Amino acid sequence: MTTSGTTLRERKKLRTRQALVETAISIFGERGFDATPLDALLEEVEVSRRTFFRNFRSKEDVALAAVKELWSAYLDVLDETEKSGPLADVFRDAMLATLDRMDENWYQRFPATLRLIDESPSLNGHTLLHCAETEAEVVRRLGEPSLELRLLVEFCVAAWRCALDEWLPDCAPGELPGHVRRAFAAMDKSLRLRA
Incomplete structure (x- = not known):
């Protein structure tokens, strides 16, 4: 020992x-x-x-280790987080705290993992399944599932994906949290866009 x-x-x-x-x-x-x-x-x-x-x-499981590590840590952080105020803010803050826990090694593996997912239909499908399972787990941990809660989780996942799209060209570790903040801030405005 x-x-x-x-x-x-x-x-x-x-x-x-x-x-x-x-x-x-x-x-x-x-x-x-x-x-x-x-x-x-x-x-x-x-x-x-x-x-x-x-x-x-x-083989998919090892290729997606960085993705699974992120979402496992996110669920842990979400469990530790006090749930008060707007839930979108709770979800955002939990993601920011999760990103703060990720080490330099993770920040090197994660963009490479995302590129693998983008290039492989089988990995992409595996990732979508894992994402759906994680979303369902978030809803389950927050109590009684409702249409509003499920939609909010979907909107938060969409904000996360938009933040990743903004971050991916450069992949600077310190910049991902800023992209997350901007994407979540834009979420409310985007839902009020008019034709």
Whole structure:
């Protein structure tokens, strides 16, 4: 046991997981997600299928690690957040707090992951499913589902996607929160646009 409270086995498992994630992003980025078999990743990291499947459910799962890490942290932050005032502000503030928790390594992997998603129909579909599951979980954690709550969650996800579109050309880590603030601020005005 170390002073950080993790065993040697836990640290080794974490290193293997990190190697799989980082190598997956690199190798899928070079060769294409759909064109790269899982065995190529396993060979590159020198792990067995058994080891891989102890860490991830699928090839898609490892490719989307940065996305899943973000939304897992978001749900944790949302649970910790006091829910008072406009819910759109609660959702925005939870996203800003989540982004603040992400480390430099995540900020390097995340844009590469988004590019992989954009280039792969199968990853795109997997991401849409994960997004729908996360949205449903947000609604569930806030209580009784209603049309208004479901719409608000959809609007917040749309604001997040617009913030990402604004951020993606440069991908400067410190700039993503500003794009999130601007997208959420524009949400109310956009709903009141007139023909």
